[in-house]
Amino acid sequence: MNALAAFGCSLWLLTTPPSDTLRVLFWNLENFFDHKNDSLSTSDGEFSSRGARHWTQKRFQAKCNAVAKGILWAGSQNGGLPDVIGLAEVENASVLKRLIRTTTLRKLDYRVVHFDSPDPRGIDVALLYRHSRLFPVSAKPCHLYGRDSAIMATRDILLARFRSVQGQEVAFLVNHHPSKYGGVQESEPRRRVAVERLRFLADSLQTLGISDLVAMGDFNDTPANPVYQLLEPTLKNLATPLYQKGLGTIKYDGAWELIDLFFVSGALKTSEMRIQYIPFLMTKDSGHAGKKPLRTYSGPRYLGGVSDHCPIWLEIYPE
Numbered sequence: 001m002n003a004l005a006a007f008g009c010s011l012w013l014l015t016t017p018p019s020d021t022l023r024v025l026f027w028n029l030e031n032f033f034d035h036k037n038d039s040l041s042t043s044d045g046e047f048s049s050r051g052a053r054h055w056t057q058k059r060f061q062a063k064c065n066a067v068a069k070g071i072l073w074a075g076s077q078n079g080g081l082p083d084v085i086g087l088a089e090v091e092n093a094s095v096l097k098r099l100i101r102t103t104t105l106r107k108l109d110y111r112v113v114h115f116d117s118p119d120p121r122g123i124d125v126a127l128l129y130r131h132s133r134l135f136p137v138s139a140k141p142c143h144l145y146g147r148d149s150a151i152m153a154t155r156d157i158l159l160a161r162f163r164s165v166q167g168q169e170v171a172f173l174v175n176h177h178p179s180k181y182g183g184v185q186e187s188e189p190r191r192r193v194a195v196e197r198l199r200f201l202a203d204s205l206q207t208l209g210i211s212d213l214v215a216m217g218d219f220n221d222t223p224a225n226p227v228y229q230l231l232e233p234t235l236k237n238l239a240t241p242l243y244q245k246g247l248g249t250i251k252y253d254g255a256w257e258l259i260d261l262f263f264v265s266g267a268l269k270t271s272e273m274r275i276q277y278i279p280f281l282m283t284k285d286s287g288h289a290g291k292k293p294l295r296t297y298s299g300p301r302y303l304g305g306v307s308d309h310c311p312i313w314l315e316i317y318p319e
Helices: 003-015 057-077 093-102 184-207 226-231 240-244
Strands: 022-032 084-090 110-114 124-130 134-142 157-164 169-176 213-218 235-237 250-252 255-257 260-265 282-284 291-293 312-316
Touching: 022 057, 022 169, 022 213, 022 260, 057 093, 084 093, 084 169, 084 213, 093 110, 093 124, 110 134, 110 157, 124 134, 124 157, 124 169, 157 184, 169 184, 184 213, 184 226, 184 235, 184 260, 213 312, 226 235, 250 291, 260 312
Parallel strands: 022 084, 169 213
Antiparallel strands: 022 312, 084 124, 110 124, 134 157, 157 169, 213 260, 235 260, 250 255, 282 291
16 A cells, blocks of 8 residues: 555544454654754754754654654555554653644644653653543653662653553553663663563553553564563563564664564553564665665654664454
8 A cells, every 4th residue: 555545544543433453552762852942951952953963844844744654554454543542662651642633643642741851852752542542541761770779771661651542541651772882781670670660560560450451562672682671471572573573673783673562461451563664664774685764764854754763563362
């Protein structure tokens, strides 16, 4: 299906009777900043009209439009629009409101869940949901704590609980774990802290009687890392079969890596995890075989894409 045909499907998606299935998408939007330099974060000045990236209002709106088209395309390929969209690398709630109010998504009913995190780059995780399909129960940011019990300067885990129109309660945990910047040995303990925190939150939710859990995000590591055994048996990794096939969500030095993952509680009925290779947001990998995600920038050069990550998809079936 070409891009124009996919966008034409949006009207069909709007008029299709809702099913009991909940559809979930996660996407790292790579530096989704507005064009204003209005904070003290290390990246905000760079991504502004007068910054090194020359990040203008026009370029910001083009990215919003491309993200919206990507979401519609994913919905057209999977039988319906996502009811929940987990996001990483967003600057603030304002960019998300711009996304859902000034693009093709404005015809829909998405609402924003966002909290500022202590990340020095000024990037956070966030969540969009369709309020005709889900009723919010609660939402909060969950800090990560170092061995000295101090709050870590990184992204929080976003915990949001919803009740579907059928009465099923599901808790979503949106993650963006510390990167490998500085080397694996130095950064590995930080990611372990994030995994331990996720396990603690999952166990706490189940103690409260909330058994249906979905953890999603950019975990900055592949399913091969033994650290994910800490999540078992509370959460199971849905990405392992894709990893074993050599599939990935990000391409580095010609090789696909799978670092965007879904974990779900054992009793939850779901589809298999799927990677969304959006045709109009892929580009030729000039240095290697095949294609790769089309980024917004390559170094200082503006490309007009969205991210170096491909989104991932999951369906939750009724109990």
